[in-house]
Amino acid sequence: MAEWRTRRWTPLSVVGGRMRRMTTPAAVIVDAAAYAQAVEDAVRAAAAYYGGGTSALDDDAYDRLVRGIADWEAEHPDAILPGSPTGKVAGGAVEGDVPHTVPMLSLDNVFSAEEFTAWTASLARRIGHDAARFSVGPKLDGLAVAARYSDGRLTRLITRGDGTAGEDVSHAIGTVEGLPEKLEEPVTVEVRGEVLMTTAQFEHANEVRTAHGGQPFANPRNAAAGTLRARDRVYTVPMTFFGYGLLPLPGTDPALAGRLDDLPHSELMALAGDLGVHTSARTAVPDVVAGTVEEVLARVKEIAAARAELPFGIDGIVIKADLAEEQRAAGSGSRAPRWAIAYKLPAVEKITRLLEVEWNVGRTGIIAPRGVLEPVVIDGSTITYATLHNPADITRRDLRLGDHVMVHRAGDVIPRIEAPVAHLRTGEEQPIVFPAQCPRCGSDIDTGEERWRCAQGRNCHLVASLAYAAGRDQLDIEGLGATRVVQLVDAGLVADLADLFALRREQLLALERMGETSTDNLLAALAKAKEQPLSRVLCALGVRGTGRSMSRRIARYFATMDGIRAADADAMQRVDGIGAEKAPSIVAELAELAPLIDRLAAAGVNMTEPGATPPPAADAAPAGDAPADGGPLAGMTVVVTGAMTGSLEKLSRNEMNELVERAGGRSSSSVSRKTSLVVAGEGAGSKRAKAEQLGVRLATPDEFAALVAGFLG
Ligand SMILES: NC(=O)c1ccc[n+]([C@@H]2O[C@H](COP(=O)([O-])OP(=O)(O)OC[C@H]3O[C@@H](n4cnc5c(N)ncnc54)[C@H](O)[C@@H]3O)[C@@H](O)[C@H]2O)c1
Numbered sequence: 001m002a003e004w005r006t007r008r009w010t011p012l013s014v015v016g017g018r019m020r021r022m023t024t025p026a027a028v029i030v031d032a033a034a035y036a037q038a039v040e041d042a043v044r045a046a047a048a049y050y051g052g053g054t055s056a057l058d059d060d061a062y063d064r065l066v067r068g069i070a071d072w073e074a075e076h077p078d079a080i081l082p083g084s085p086t087g088k089v090a091g092g093a094v095e096g097d098v099p100h101t102v103p104m105l106s107l108d109n110v111f112s113a114e115e116f117t118a119w120t121a122s123l124a125r126r127i128g129h130d131a132a133r134f135s136v137g138p139k140l141d142g143l144a145v146a147a148r149y150s151d152g153r154l155t156r157l158i159t160r161g162d163g164t165a166g167e168d169v170s171h172a173i174g175t176v177e178g179l180p181e182k183l184e185e186p187v188t189v190e191v192r193g194e195v196l197m198t199t200a201q202f203e204h205a206n207e208v209r210t211a212h213g214g215q216p217f218a219n220p221r222n223a224a225a226g227t228l229r230a231r232d233r234v235y236t237v238p239m240t241f242f243g244y245g246l247l248p249l250p251g252t253d254p255a256l257a258g259r260l261d262d263l264p265h266s267e268l269m270a271l272a273g274d275l276g277v278h279t280s281a282r283t284a285v286p287d288v289v290a291g292t293v294e295e296v297l298a299r300v301k302e303i304a305a306a307r308a309e310l311p312f313g314i315d316g317i318v319i320k321a322d323l324a325e326e327q328r329a330a331g332s333g334s335r336a337p338r339w340a341i342a343y344k345l346p347a348v349e350k351i352t353r354l355l356e357v358e359w360n361v362g363r364t365g366i367i368a369p370r371g372v373l374e375p376v377v378i379d380g381s382t383i384t385y386a387t388l389h390n391p392a393d394i395t396r397r398d399l400r401l402g403d404h405v406m407v408h409r410a411g412d413v414i415p416r417i418e419a420p421v422a423h424l425r426t427g428e429e430q431p432i433v434f435p436a437q438c439p440r441c442g443s444d445i446d447t448g449e450e451r452w453r454c455a456q457g458r459n460c461h462l463v464a465s466l467a468y469a470a471g472r473d474q475l476d477i478e479g480l481g482a483t484r485v486v487q488l489v490d491a492g493l494v495a496d497l498a499d500l501f502a503l504r505r506e507q508l509l510a511l512e513r514m515g516e517t518s519t520d521n522l523l524a525a526l527a528k529a530k531e532q533p534l535s536r537v538l539c540a541l542g543v544r545g546t547g548r549s550m551s552r553r554i555a556r557y558f559a560t561m562d563g564i565r566a567a568d569a570d571a572m573q574r575v576d577g578i579g580a581e582k583a584p585s586i587v588a589e590l591a592e593l594a595p596l597i598d599r600l601a602a603a604g605v606n607m608t609e610p611g612a613t614p615p616p617a618a619d620a621a622p623a624g625d626a627p628a629d630g631g632p633l634a635g636m637t638v639v640v641t642g643a644m645t646g647s648l649e650k651l652s653r654n655e656m657n658e659l660v661e662r663a664g665g666r667s668s669s670s671v672s673r674k675t676s677l678v679v680a681g682e683g684a685g686s687k688r689a690k691a692e693q694l695g696v697r698l699a700t701p702d703e704f705a706a707l708v709a710g711f712l713g
């Protein structure tokens with residue numbers, strides 16, 4: 001098939017200068033052999049489509065092929081093959097043996113407001129005046145049937161077939177909701193309408209079908225077609241009927257027959273409803289009567305907007321001249337009536353390939369599979385992912401890697417994979433491997449429910465982030481693998497990274513499988529971890545956008561954790577590789593982590609990068625100036641905030657920091673547990689409050705001046 005597609009006819013990807021149409025352009029057919037092949041393929045696709053098999057083509061591809069056939073035929077009118085699908089109901093691919101009283105036709109299409117307006121003008125020409133009013137309703141995406149009632153009893157169900165005769169599918173009577181076996185009145189009439197599967201019915205049908213060893217249906221339309229025609233199945237699955245036509249039969253009482261012939265479409269539908277037939281009236285998109293083109297177009301918009309949320313598929317809007325006499329005046333062609341038109345909406349389904357399945361763990365520990373697709377454009381958006389809900393869903397759909405799949409996407413709803421196009425399998429497809437361990441934290445998976453869940457539940461993230469922090473490239477804590485982390489979290493000993501460094505010997509010894517040796521080894525590994533360079537500590541925090549090398553770059557640039565924390569988004573952007581987009585999120589995440597970082601520092605975790613010198617920035621410690629040994633501030637970290645007064649009044653913030661360093665201290669711009677002293681001048685705000693909250697020593701400018709008296713000026 002792929003070979004034929006590339007060799008024989010090539011889809012045009014771009015049609016220069018044309019208005020954007022909702023469908024893809026025609027296939028280009030180069031010669032008579034390609035034409036014959038295209039006809040054969042289109043007829044085969046249509047036979048599958050109407051017959052309940054799975055077409056190898058999605059609707060766009062089929063329509064493109066048929067347009068290509070029509071284009072070629074227009075140029076070669078003498079070479080048209082009799083089997084050509086053009087101009088025929090159902091592409092000429094199906095036939096039947098039960099004649100229709102009145103032909104069951106297809107519909108012509110429009111794709112835009114302009115095309116619709118042009119159609120109303122041609123309709124007006126045919127009937128001699130503007131149509132009085134239109135009936136506007138959803139174009140249900142199923143298949144047409146005629147239901148014959150005799151004295152109120154449903155006696156026969158017939159498919160559309162080739163339009164003049166259909167197939168008897170009366171065996172399906174009783175499985176179609178909305179198509180009563182007995183009408184409210186004992187009338188003899190034919191009800192016409194669409195049989196489809198709602199989304200829920202489709203899911204159910206595939207579940208039952210695969211449970212019986214069958215291949216899942218590709219989509220609800222295909223499922224309805226296949227189910228309606230199937231005989232002697234050991235199981236039945238429900239479908240739904242929507243009536244859109246009501247007409248007399250040879251046995252109809254003449255008075256009623258006359259009425260049915262003369263009633264406007266809208267009133268026929270009301271009558272059908274009264275008889276107990278399901279119509280669009282009881283849906284979110286009922287048929288309405290519209291007086292003007294503007295009103296029709298407004299309704300088209302409304303129905304299009306509601307489409308994604310409907311519990312059944314629609315592929316457009318059907319607009320009909322409402323009055324019977326206007327319908328008669330307009331008449332019908334061999335394929336479609338001239339008094340009705342389908343305003344097509346963009347296709348919401350395309351066939352593409354399933355390349356991979358990813359397993360993502362959500363906030364609550366739910367492990368959800370997601371399909372990675374060969375990119376496919378649906379209604380103007382490129383789709384590369386589709387939801388697969390849960391593992392049972394994959395099993396139910398019998399999906400395999402490499403499968404061609406029908407992908408559905410409507411509106412803003414997350415795209416979903418409907419089913420594989422199983423007969424396009426090459427044998428190269430691979431089974432989808434389900435994870436045995438939580439893909440995030442490595443814990444066991446609770447598979448008791450349809451939705452799989454990490455046994456750690458909400459703690460999954462904690463386990464994963466601790467295991468990551470303990471990893472070889474981060475703090476490299478030997479003996480602290482995922483299993484041990486799970487144990488510590490389960491025992492309630494650890495709720496964040498800093499808790500690891502507060503673990504006591506007896507707590508560890510009380511754990512299962514923790515002997516003296518492993519306990520001592522783990523404590524030693526934890527002690528060693530505190531000595532890791534800042535870059536690894538930063539990396540262990542797991543801030544988004546700071547992997548190993550970025551963490552090294554940040555640590556080398558700022559040299560200290562205080563320097564990193566003091567950096568605003570502008571300062572952060574000075575680090576090579578951090579742009580305007582990343583910087584604010586890193587700064588914000590670090591601010592969120594402040595309490596954790598403070599506790600790590602308090603636990604003695606190293607917060608400097610060996611060999612690095614801080615950048616010469618106003619707010620950071622001055623570069624190069626190593627703090628002098630001794631002095632009144634030896635070993636102290638000092639933060640200066642607010643306006644200085646007294647003898648310090650003239651000193652800039654930078655000069656204050658220099659003073660701190662001269663007096664043997666380390667200057668910092670952020671307050672943490674590690675801060676030894678905060679010099680709070682006038683107007684000091686949040687830093688002072690934080691110092692108070694953390695119990696850090698405070699000094700006024702005068703008190704500080706006295707402390708460092710020997711180092712002033
Ligand atoms: N994928 C494939 O291989 C393949 C093959 C053949 C056809 N198709 C698709 O089928 C479509 C053409 O099929 P078609 O000839 O059945 O015509 P159609 O679906 O374009 O329109 C006619 C049909 O619309 C239905 N309909 C739904 N709601 C209606 C309403 N409210 N009032 C009246 N009719 C309503 C009726 O069944 C009617 O027969 C194309 O879009 C094509 O892409 C696809």
Ligand SMILES: [Zn+2]
Pocket residue numbers: 361365438439440441442443454455456460461463
């Ligand atoms: Zn987990």
